[in-house]
Amino acid sequence: MAKLKGPFMSLGASGQLGKTLVAFPWKGLHCLRTYVVPANPQTDAQTVQRNFFTDAVTAWHTAAYNALDAVAWNRLAGIADKIMSGFNRMIREHIEEAILGNAWELLHHVEMATITQTDFVAFVGADDGGNAPVLHYGKSKTHMPDTFNMTVYGTDIWAAQPAGLIANTLYYFYIDMGTSAADYARTGIYTVRTLPA
Numbered sequence: 519m520a521k522l523k524g525p526f527m528s529l530g531a532s533g534q535l536g537k538t539l540v541a542f543p544w545k546g547l548h549c550l551r552t553y554v555v556p557a558n559p560q561t562d563a564q565t566v567q568r569n570f571f572t573d574a575v576t577a578w579h580t581a582a583y584n585a586l587d588a589v590a591w592n593r594l595a596g597i598a599d600k601i602m603s604g605f606n607r608m609i610r611e612h613i614e615e616a617i618l619g620n621a622w623e624l625l626h627h628v629e630m631a632t633i634t635q636t637d638f639v640a641f642v643g644a645d646d647g648g649n650a651p652v653l654h655y656g657k658s659k660t661h662m663p664d665t666f667n668m669t670v671y672g673t674d675i676w677a678a679q680p681a682g683l684i685a686n687t688l689y690y691f692y693i694d695m696g697t698s699a700a701d702y703a704r705t706g707i708y709t710v711r712t713l714p715a
Contacts, residue, residue, distance in 0.1 A: 573622075574612035578605060581626040590628065590706030594692070597660055597707075604706060615702050623695055623703035625651060635685040635713045640678050641671060642693050642705070649701060653678040655691035659707050662690055685715040 531541035534553060541550045583591070591604025598607060612622050627643040644651055650669070656662035664680065671677035683689065688711045694704040 570613045570616045574609040581624045590708045594706040621701045625703045625705050636683050637681040638710050642676050649696040651676050651693045651695040653693050659690040683712050
């Protein structure tokens with residue numbers, strides 16, 4: 519039903535009139551258009567894209583990311599060219615890989631331990647075996663040129679201990695696994711500060 523602030527067809531009308539007209543404000547203007555039922559043709563391309571999205575959301579929930587993981591995804595989202603949340607960035611990464619034909623591998627529950635002046639230990643959960651995760655690290659969240667191959671620590675748990683770090687320095691790192699367009703996954707960006715000298 520249309521809401522009128524004056525006589526019908528006045529500049530104050532808003533809402534639907536039957537199934538024929540819709541009056542609405544738009545960018546400070548009072549507009550009137552025909553009533554349209556949005557089309558949902560369910561094309562094959564739409565179905566494929568919707569399935570990509572559904573699979574990505576399922577992967578987010580399946581990973582059951584901890585608080586540190588969520589902060590890391592938000593940090594990665596913060597360096598994107600668009601404003602988005604960590605959830606949105608993970609969905610974007612997942613869908614981009616799915617379009618390439620990738621089977622997404624879950625990396626989750628990153629933890630740090632034994633932080634010293636020159637090294638730290640990082641752990642990651644990797645549910646899908648086969649590919650060894652790689653830790654990428656550096657002193658900038660946009661440039662992490664150094665890598666360290668992670669090794670099996672326990673059932674579905676991998677560890678890395680990059681050494682030779684500078685004391686009292688903030689390091690950024692992320693972990694990835696596999697090959698893009700095959701079987702790939704990555705994490706958000708984590709931080710760790712080495713102890714002072």
